[in-house]
Amino acid sequence: MFIQKASNYKSNVWIEKGERKANAKSLLGLLSLGIGKGSKIMLIAEGEDEAEALNELENYLISGLEESV
Template sequence: MLSKTIVVQNQVGLHARPATFFIQKSNEFKSSIWVEKDDRRVNAKSLLGVLSLGITKGMEITIITDGTDEKEAIEALEKLIESNFSD
């Protein structure tokens, strides 16, 4: 199991279109992936789950991966967030 804390810097946060890109990227991996904000943890492969966190610009989130490709998954999601979802 790996985890990485990242600050979301894109203008609209992890809402609507960026959330869709995030979920599509998460679904490319076999590992279980979660997003955690404050005390809430949701499945990163669930649009409603991710949107329910209400992640906006400047918020800190933690990505947690667990599985055979956990390292690749966490690196790809970190890269996607740091690129402001212009993957």
């Protein structure tokens, strides 16, 4: 679902974990990061709708964490 949301934006969207960065619109890219519970990540967007993308995707991730508690 996150990948679908990220794909709705024209901006490039990445997730960074440690020294590695992957395209947030790519399932294989995200899987390669090995993100798990408790992982610290950074969400990065660059492009014409970057502010909107970051805001919505951040809210999506936060709401998903709140639901799992």
